[in-house]
Amino acid sequence: MSDKQRTIQKSVSVSGVGLHTGMPVTLTFNPAPENHWFKFQRTDLEGHPIIEADADNVVDTSRGTTLEKNGAKVHTTEHVLAALIGLKIDNCLIQLTGPEMPIMDGSSARFIEMLESAGIMEQQADREYFELSENLTYEDPVKKVEMLAVPQDDFRVTVMVDYGSEVLGTQHASMYHLSDFKTEIAPCRTFVFLRELEALLQHNLIKGGDMDNAIVLVDSELPQEKLDYLRKVFNKPDVEVKGRGVLNNTKLRFFNEPARHKLLDIVGDLALVGRHVKIHVLAARPGHAGNVSFAKKIKQMIKEEQMRKKKNIYEPYNLNKTPLYDVNQIQKILPHRQPFLFVDKIMEISEEGIVGVKNVSMNEEFFKGHFPESPVFPGVLQIEAMAQVGGIFALSKVPDPENYLTFFMSIDKVKFKNQVIPGDSIVFKLSLITPIRRGIVHMRGEAFVREKQVMEAEMMALLSKVKGKEVKQTAEAV
Numbered sequence: 001m002s003d004k005q006r007t008i009q010k011s012v013s014v015s016g017v018g019l020h021t022g023m024p025v026t027l028t029f030n031p032a033p034e035n036h037w038f039k040f041q042r043t044d045l046e047g048h049p050i051i052e053a054d055a056d057n058v059v060d061t062s063r064g065t066t067l068e069k070n071g072a073k074v075h076t077t078e079h080v081l082a083a084l085i086g087l088k089i090d091n092c093l094i095q096l097t098g099p100e101m102p103i104m105d106g107s108s109a110r111f112i113e114m115l116e117s118a119g120i121m122e123q124q125a126d127r128e129y130f131e132l133s134e135n136l137t138y139e140d141p142v143k144k145v146e147m148l149a150v151p152q153d154d155f156r157v158t159v160m161v162d163y164g165s166e167v168l169g170t171q172h173a174s175m176y177h178l179s180d181f182k183t184e185i186a187p188c189r190t191f192v193f194l195r196e197l198e199a200l201l202q203h204n205l206i207k208g209g210d211m212d213n214a215i216v217l218v219d220s221e222l223p224q225e226k227l228d229y230l231r232k233v234f235n236k237p238d239v240e241v242k243g244r245g246v247l248n249n250t251k252l253r254f255f256n257e258p259a260r261h262k263l264l265d266i267v268g269d270l271a272l273v274g275r276h277v278k279i280h281v282l283a284a285r286p287g288h289a290g291n292v293s294f295a296k297k298i299k300q301m302i303k304e305e306q307m308r309k310k311k312n313i314y315e316p317y318n319l320n321k322t323p324l325y326d327v328n329q330i331q332k333i334l335p336h337r338q339p340f341l342f343v344d345k346i347m348e349i350s351e352e353g354i355v356g357v358k359n360v361s362m363n364e365e366f367f368k369g370h371f372p373e374s375p376v377f378p379g380v381l382q383i384e385a386m387a388q389v390g391g392i393f394a395l396s397k398v399p400d401p402e403n404y405l406t407f408f409m410s411i412d413k414v415k416f417k418n419q420v421i422p423g424d425s426i427v428f429k430l431s432l433i434t435p436i437r438r439g440i441v442h443m444r445g446e447a448f449v450r451e452k453q454v455m456e457a458e459m460m461a462l463l464s465k466v467k468g469k470e471v472k473q474t475a476e477a478v
Contacts, residue, residue, distance in 0.1 A: 003127040005090040007031045009119035014110060016102025019076060019190075020063055025098035027080070029115055032091035034125035037274055038084055040067065040074045041095045053081055055272035055295040061288035065269055075100035078288065079190075082268030083111035085155075085276070086181030087120060090127055106189035106215075108264060112182055130277045130302055133315055138294045145283075145290040149298070152280035153350075154178060159263045160284045168217055171259035181267065187253050188260035191215035215257065266291050273298045308451070316450045317427040319357065323347055325392075333392055333401050339365040342385035349396055353431035353443075356389035362422040377420035382455050383411060386445045389428040394441040394463050406441070406461045414457040424449045439463040 013028040032039070038053035049072040051057060060066035064076035080101050084092055086108065104110040131151065138147040155178045162170040175185055192215070254260055266283060269291035277298070283290075308314055325333070325346040334341065345357040360377050367375045387408065395401035420426060430445040439462055447455045 003088075003129075005034050005123040005125045005127050006088060006120055007033075007036075007091040007123060008089065008115060009121050012114045012118040014102060014104070014114050016104050018098060018100025019103035019106075021075065021098070021100045023098045023100065025096055025100060025102050027102055028095040029111075029118060030093040030095060032093045034091060034123050036091040036093070038081060038092050038094065038271060040077070041093060042072050042074065042099070043095050044097045045072055053077065053272055054274060055292055055299050058272065058292045061292055065272075065288050065292060073099055076103065077101060078265050078268030079104075079106075079108045080111055080268070081271035082181075082264050083108040083115060083186065085267050085271050086178065086186055087112065087115055088178065088276070089115065089120060090276070091123070107261070108186040108268075112186045128275055130273060130275055130279070130298060132279050136279075136297060136301070138290065138297060140290055140293070143285065143287065143290065145285050145287060147284075147286065147290060147294045148282045149279040149294075150282070152278055155267075155277055156280040157263050157266055158280070158282045159259050159266065159286060161259045161262050162285060168258060171256045173256050173259035173263045175263055175267075184254075185260050185264050185267070188257045188264055189215050189253070190261055191217055191258045215252065217258075262286055270295050270298070273302065275302070313451045314448055314453055317347070317355070317429075317448065319347075319425055319427070321347060323357075324349060330392065333395050334388060335405060336388060340384075341388070342381060343388045343392065346389070346392055347427075349393060353429065354389055354393040354396075356385075356392065356428045356430075358385045358426045358428070360420055360422055360424045360426065364422075367422070375422050377422075377424070377426075379414075379416050379455065382416070382420065382426065382447060383414065383457060383459075385426065386428050386430065386447060386455075386457060387459055387461065390430050390441065390443050390445065390459055390461060393430060393443070394436070394461060397436060398463070403466050405464050405466055407464060409440070409460040409462050412458045412460075414455070416455045418449065418452050418454040420449060420454050426454065433458065436463075 008029055008031050011028055011030045013026055015024065015026045017024050040051045040053065042049055042051070049070060051067045051069040051072055051074050053067065057067040057069050058065060059068040059073070060075075065078045066073055066075045067077055068074075074096060080094060132149060133151065135151075136149040139145065155175075157175045159173045160170065161168070161172075173185075175181060262283075265288060266281060266286055269288060270277060270281070272292065272295045281294075305315075323345040327341075327344050330343055330346060331337070331341070334343070336342075342358050343356050344359045347355040347357060349355075362375060364377075366378065366381065370376070370378055387406075391406040394406050395404055398404055427448045428445055429448070430443045433442045433444050440460065441463060442458070442460045444458050445456065446453055
C-alpha cells in the first residue's frame with residue numbers, strides 16, 4: 001500500500017528575528033499542490049522569487065544552511081525543513097518577508113506547533129521514497145565527519161558528537177522512527193560554545209542572538225569581565241554560570257540535547273534531497289557541510305535511478321541471496337504443478353509485498369510450439385507467473401494456505417517492454433495497492449530481467465476457501 005502525499009489545510013504565519021541577520025521576519029506556511037515539495041518565496045523582493053529546497057541550491061553552510069537562486073537567498077533553513085519532514089509533509093510553500101528564518105527558541109518546536117494548527121491533509125498522489133539497496137558512505141577526514149546510510153524501512157538516525165570538550169563530552173542520540181521526531185527531537189535547541197560566541201559577537205554575526213534561543217556551553221572558567229561583557233551585550237544583568245558549564249543556568253530539555261539538535265539538523269538538511277527517505281543514517285561529528293554533501297550524494301543516486309528508469313534500466317536484483325522458499329516449499333503452498341508451475345523461488349515477503357523468481361529454460365514444454373526457432377517466453381505466461389507470485393503472497397496471509405485458492409478477478413495496465421528468452425531469470429516484484437479486505441487482493445507488479453524491466457501489470461484476485469474438492473467462497477471472501 002502506497003503512502004499518499006500530504007500538505008497543510010490552510011496558511012499559518014509566525015514572526016520572529018533571524019539569528020544571524022537580526023532582522024524581523026514573518027514566515028508563512030502555505031498549502032501546495034502535489035509533487036511541489038518545499039519551496040521558499042521571498043515576498044520582500046521584487047518579483048517574489050522562489051528558491052527550491054534543493055541541495056544544488058546550497059551556497060553556504062558555515063552558520064546554518066543557506067540556499068540561493070538567481071541572487072535571492074534564504075538563510076538558516078534547516079529547522080523549518082526538519083519540522084516539515086518530521087510531520088511527514090510533502091508539499092509546502094514557505095513565504096518570507098526577509099532573508100532568514102525566524103530563530104524562535106533555536107529548535108523546531110514552534111514550527112511544528114504552527115503546522116499542526118494549520119491541519120494536515122492527504123493528497124491523491126503517491127509519495128515516492130528514496131530507498132537504498134546497499135550502504136552509502138561519506139567522510140571528511142579534516143573535520144573528522146563520518147556518515148553512513150544503510151537500508152531501512154523507515155527514516156532512522158543515530159548520531160555521535162564529540163568536539164573534544166570536557167563540558168560536552170561524547171554524546172549520542174537516536175531517532176528510531178520518524179514518528180518520534182515531534183516529541184524527542186523537535187524541542188532540542190541549537191548550542192554554541194562561549195569561545196565561538198565571543199568571536200561571532202565581535203564580528204557582528206549573530207545580531208539576533210539571545211539567551212533564549214541557544215544553549216551556551218562554557219568549557220573554561222568565566223572571568224568577571226567576560227560576564228560583564230555578556231550582560232551588556234544581551235541586556236541580561238543576571239547572566240551567570242551555574243552547574244556544569246551551561247551559561248545563565250539554562251535548563252536542558254534532555255541530558256543529550258546538543259546531540260539531539262545535531263540529529264534535528266540532519267533531518268532538516270536531508271530534506272534537500274527532494275523526497276522522503278527510508279534509510280538509517282549513522283553520523284559521527286556531523287555538521288551542515290557534511291549533511292549537505294551527503295544529501296548531494298543521495299540526490300545524485302536519485303538522478304541516476306531516474307535515468308535508468310527512462311531507459312528501462314534498473315538495479316539488478318541479487319539472485320545469489322538465500323531464497324525464503326525454494327520450489328519444494330512453493331509446491332506446499334500453490335496447487336500448481338509442472339508444466340504449469342511458473343515460480344521457482346520466493347526471495348522475500350513483507351507486510352505489503354513479495355519478490356519471486358522464474359528461471360526460463362529451453363526445456364519448457366511450450367517452447368516446442370511457441371516460436372521454436374526464435375524462442376520467446378509468452379507474455380500471457382509472464383502474467384500467469386506474476387499472478388502465481390501474488391497468489392503466494394495472498395496465501396501467506398492466512399493460517400492454513402493449503403485450504404485456499406486464488407482466482408483472477410481482473411488484469412489491468414499490462415505492458416510488455418522487453419523480450420524474455422531461455423536462460424533469463426525473471427524477478428517479479430509485487431506490492432499491495434490497497435489492503436486485503438474480504439478476501440480481495442489488489443496488487444501492482446513489475447518484472448525484471450537483470451537491469452531491464454520486461455513487463456508490468458495491476459492484478460486483482462479473490463482468495464477462496466476449499467472444502468473437499470469443491471471451492472466454496474466464504475463470507476470473508478466475497
